[in-house]
Amino acid sequence: MAGPGEFELIREYFTSRFQPDAETASSAVGPEFEQGVELGIGDDCALLIPPAGKRLATSVDTLVADVHFPAHADPYRIASRALRVNLSDLAAMNADPLWFTLALTLPQSDPNWLEPFARGLAETARRFGITLVGGDTTRGPLSITIQVTGACENPLRRDGASAGDTVFVSNKLGAAAAALPIVLGRVTGSEQQQQWADAAYYFPEPQFAVARAIGQYASAGLDISDGLLGDIAHICSASGLGAELQLETLPQAELVAEINGGDALETALTGGDDYQLCFTVPEKHLSALAALQLPITAIGRMTADQGVRCLLNGEPWQARGNGYRHF
Amino acid sequence: MAGPGEFELIREYFTSRFQPDAETASSAVGPEFEQGVELGIGDDCALLIPPAGKRLATSVDTLVADVHFPAHADPYRIASRALRVNLSDLAAMNADPLWFTLALTLPQSDPNWLEPFARGLAETARRFGITLVGGDTTRGPLSITIQVTGACENPLRRDGASAGDTVFVSNKLGAAAAALPIVLGRVTGSEQQQQWADAAYYFPEPQFAVARAIGQYASAGLDISDGLLGDIAHICSASGLGAELQLETLPQAELVAEINGGDALETALTGGDDYQLCFTVPEKHLSALAALQLPITAIGRMTADQGVRCLLNGEPWQARGNGYRHF
Structure with missing residues (x-):
């Protein structure tokens, strides 16, 4: 008491x-x-x-x-x-x-x-x-x-994607995962890196503006909380599809490469906690979407074949992990 | 894993x-x-x-x-x-x-x-x-x-009581508190007591039927989760009033006296976890409410004076505790 x-x-x-x-x-x-x-x-x-x-x-x-x-x-x-x-x-x-x-x-x-x-x-x-x-x-x-x-009014569900839809992500990926060692004090970053890590980990930005803008065009979507690779698999399974990603197009957050070196791509692909959006858009809406000039990047497309396949400059690429697991 | x-x-x-x-x-x-x-x-x-x-x-x-x-x-x-x-x-x-x-x-x-x-x-x-x-x-x-x-449709809030309203409780009080030592294995009850304790503690009955029946008559109400004495104080403070309780009218659950002996009244008054309703009814609705023959008991009335006063057969009575505190 x-x-x-x-x-x-x-x-x-x-x-x-x-x-x-x-x-x-x-x-x-x-x-x-x-x-x-x-x-x-x-x-x-x-x-x-x-x-x-x-x-x-x-x-x-x-x-x-x-x-x-x-x-x-x-x-x-x-x-x-x-x-x-x-x-x-x-x-x-x-x-x-x-x-x-x-x-x-x-x-x-x-x-x-x-x-x-x-x-x-x-x-x-x-x-x-x-x-x-x-x-x-x-x-x-x-x-x-x-x-x-x-x-x-216009929900962005996981189960609406069709084969051929383009896969997009908002902004850049990997920031929170790269920030984690600094936030936990396991790595002492520069002052700039520390501020950046603090912002990435404790002040992630819910993507309301992007969601509202894409609402009428996107066929499916979610936020990337457990890592892109694991989360896009949720869109795939909910929509009964697969996906093929071109990893060279993946937008990596600033400082990820500087902090994580050779692991930068892996971090952007499998690191959780970024809370960016991943969503799919049918071809008929691509030009209208492009006209909005949103901070989004096309990274691949949905396929009729199940599973998520990653290509880096045309060559198959295998991630070491596939997203955060709580248990 | x-x-x-x-x-x-x-x-x-x-x-x-x-x-x-x-x-x-x-x-x-x-x-x-x-x-x-x-x-x-x-x-x-x-x-x-x-x-x-x-x-x-x-x-x-x-x-x-x-x-x-x-x-x-x-x-x-x-x-x-x-x-x-x-x-x-x-x-x-x-x-x-x-x-x-x-x-x-x-x-x-x-x-x-x-x-x-x-x-x-x-x-x-x-x-x-x-x-x-x-x-x-x-x-x-x-x-x-x-x-x-x-x-x-017809919410039962805490802040609607008026001085003079009659205070009621549903069913009987003290069961869960009396059950707790048996549930925790600190006391070994008879087989009947163990079944009763199990039901009282793990299967409390949300009082939907009573709430629906009193909805149009009650001026204020809540469920007794932390003990009657502490919870009626919430109706009092929300309504800017006090209350006077006649403890000899308090409906005590079966076996409370058998298990708790001389503490039975204290248990019924301050024991938590019963999830019975405590509510107040203006005098004009008392006869209509009585006609419904609900499992409820009048135990006192709301007063313009602040605070909760307890009387046992007309004499002031002081509880040792005043309800469960989490901290």
Whole structure:
């Protein structure tokens, strides 16, 4: 009983910070930020009014200390990463953020941890226009479960690809995987490398803008959380297809080659945690998509043959790993 | 890498078991069981179609091994308790079950644990007409986070009570708290006591029937998860009131006195985990409510004076504890 009780803890660090009348919520918050929340934190349930005529998209992810983030990392950064990783699932479905819940398990009630964590969560929530509507705090080994819900008109599912569709990825790959040794302190990078690693690992950018832009053209898509090679296999199996990738076209994030040397391609192909989008586009939409000048790169095509085949300059190429496995 | 990978694990134990065409889902499942689920487990998000013209009620709870249940308990019973505890929050809001998600953290991927856990979850879900629509499995210390969502027309909030309203509880109190020493093996009860303790602790009954019946009459309400004394204080603070309880009227569960002896009243008043409802009713509705012959008992009234006062046969009475605290 070293810290405040559960109810005081929730009220102090979360309720007040996420109330519409709280000081922190007064700026940069559009009217959509509280939209549809009839009753937020503090009752048996939150009461929510879903937007008329739209589907809801919902996803839940748990981050366990020393599995998904270093236990002694800055709590502000842990909160940022936890919420952004979940928001990425909404982006990957082409859904607009509405609400989220937080189930937080903590070894002890420590204000020095809770204050920056709650601040990181509130700032991230405000930036992406999503409202905390409920939660639970329990005593136990540190872990964070966040469930996000969004409104969806034009969903980007995994199962809509056809043979011949072109495979794209957004932005560049490999940053978070290359960053990990620096974030974990196993490698001491230059100051520039450390800043870059910090941004890549703790502040991944959910690809809402790309998802909205491609929504009417893409036949299937997902976010790359476990590594491109493993994740594209999900599109393949959901769509009953295979894929062929031209690895020389793979956009590699800055500094990956500098940090990882000869492993740069492997890192870009199998490294997780980038939260870029991988999606497929039928040929008839390629020119309309090109006209949008999005930060996306064509890396291959869907095939009627099952399985994922990789070619490097026309030669078969075999990765050593095939994506992150939790067990 | 002793067990199957994460994706195989999810597919094997949850997806197939909860698919509408699965063998287990073919009986006793009404059409409402899959209602509104456009896309369930297996994509970045579930896609859900909310019922038109209703609010959504949502609640999340985490159960941590050796905090909220014995780590070595029967996985079938752990699943039952985890889902029922969450369903109780829907009942307490007078919401009808729609969907739930499961975030499961496990030390290892053990089929001998997962099979009965998934079976317990599926059977409980089917009984209460709620559909598993998504989840996450991670490696770490055993804990279970479930988020339930329901449809709500006539919400039972905490903040609607008025001074003079009568305070009721459903059924009887103290069973789960009295059961705990037996469940934990600290006390060896008779065979009858052991069966009773098992039912009270692992199979608490979400009070949907009572909630629906009182919905149009109750001014405020919640479920008693942390003990009546602590939980009625939430109605008091949310409604800006106090309460006065006549303890001689408190309905005590069978065997509480037999097991707990002189502590029976204390157990019924402060013991958690019963998941009965506590609610308030304005005087004008008392006769209509009485005509329904529900399993409820009047135990006191709301007062303009703040705080919760307990009287036993007219004399002030002071509990030693005031409800469960997680920290």
